[in-house]
Amino acid sequence: MAIILAEHANVSVDVLKVVKMLLIHDIVEIDAGDTFIYDTQKSHDNTAEERIAAERIFGLLPADQAHELLAIWEEFEERKTDEAKFARAMDRLEPLLQNVSNNGGTWREFKVGFDQVYQKKQAIQHGSESIWAYAEQLLRESVESGILKKTTV
Amino acid sequence: MAIILAEHANVSVDVLKVVKMLLIHDIVEIDAGDTFIYDTQKSHDNTAEERIAAERIFGLLPADQAHELLAIWEEFEERKTDEAKFARAMDRLEPLLQNVSNNGGTWREFKVGFDQVYQKKQAIQHGSESIWAYAEQLLRESVESGILKKTTV
Numbered sequence: 564m565a566i567i568l569a570e571h572a573n574v575s576v577d578v579l580k581v582v583k584m585l586l587i588h589d590i591v592e593i594d595a596g597d598t599f600i601y602d603t604q605k606s607h608d609n610t611a612e613e614r615i616a617a618e619r620i621f622g623l624l625p626a627d628q629a630h631e632l633l634a635i636w637e638e639f640e641e642r643k644t645d646e647a648k649f650a651r652a653m654d655r656l657e658p659l660l661q662n663v664s665n666n667g668g669t670w671r672e673f674k675v676g677f678d679q680v681y682q683k684k685q686a687i688q689h690g691s692e693s694i695w696a697y698a699e700q701l702l703r704e705s706v707e708s709g710i711l712k713k714t715t716v
Numbered sequence: 717m718a719i720i721l722a723e724h725a726n727v728s729v730d731v732l733k734v735v736k737m738l739l740i741h742d743i744v745e746i747d748a749g750d751t752f753i754y755d756t757q758k759s760h761d762n763t764a765e766e767r768i769a770a771e772r773i774f775g776l777l778p779a780d781q782a783h784e785l786l787a788i789w790e791e792f793e794e795r796k797t798d799e800a801k802f803a804r805a806m807d808r809l810e811p812l813l814q815n816v817s818n819n820g821g822t823w824r825e826f827k828v829g830f831d832q833v834y835q836k837k838q839a840i841q842h843g844s845e846s847i848w849a850y851a852e853q854l855l856r857e858s859v860e861s862g863i864l865k866k867t868t869v
Contacts, residue, residue: 566736566739567777567781578732579731579732579735582735583719586719624720628720
């Protein structure tokens with residue numbers, strides 16, 4: 564998805580770096596576990612557990628590669644560079660497309676509403692204004708078609 | 717795997733192109749179906765069905781991207797360029813690692829022997845001599861440990 568949509572990024576991005584970010588950023592969940600994005604109890608921020616996981620897992624590689632992947636993981640987590648912003652946009656878009664194509668998917672399963680989803684999906688805009696325009700439209704259509712509630716309860 | 721192991725390719729390769737090949741090469745199976753690699757009845761060659769599938773599926777994209785991905789798919793299938801050879805090596809290595817880590821996996825399930833596996837895995841050598849040396853060692857160890865039979869019956 565990132566390779567195909569990279570031409571819609573707000574600025575030109577290093578596609579291979581974006582692909583690396585997307586391929587490796589969830590690997591820390593092997594050790595640190597995953598938190599559901601709409602979980603309101605638990606923090607999703609770059610936790611101490613994730614940092615320990617990143618150092619252990621990337622540390623299995625030869626030192627130069629461990630260093631490179633740890634740096635790419637940090638860059639993705641910090642969301643500051645163009646590549647990190649576009650990778651984040653892809654990471655937010657993909658489950659949106661899944662839920663739209665799957666009758667609401669986790670939105671319905673976990674009773675998440677438009678307000679909460681919209682707030683999380685806005686990160687797409689930092690990576691691509693045009694993809695965000697499309698995503699926003701999908702979210703509004705999802706409320707209209709009833710697969711996404713207007714407000715979270 | 718391709719990103720991490722690219723430094724072991726016989727010659728320097730365009731890693732992004734290799735990644736593209738690996739991400740898209742199996743997509744034709746949506747239409748054309750998959751054939752088990754050790755199937756002795758059916759051909760695995762670049763079939764007419766696969767060509768039709770590639771044209772239909774990549775053809776869903778804007779023309780410039782359809783053209784690019786079709787060309788990359790063809791390049792992978794022809795196995796002539798450095799990128800195609802290294803991508804093929806990765807494609808052959810990955811199920812080998814799976815079977816080794818999974819008590820013989822499909823080798824045992826389908827009663828495939830060392831002779832047949834060795835013949836298919838030799839393609840790794842065209843992409844990376846050093847990875848092939850490692851793969852060959854794994855195959856010999858698999859026979860010794862009994863998870864891969866010496867000959868196919």
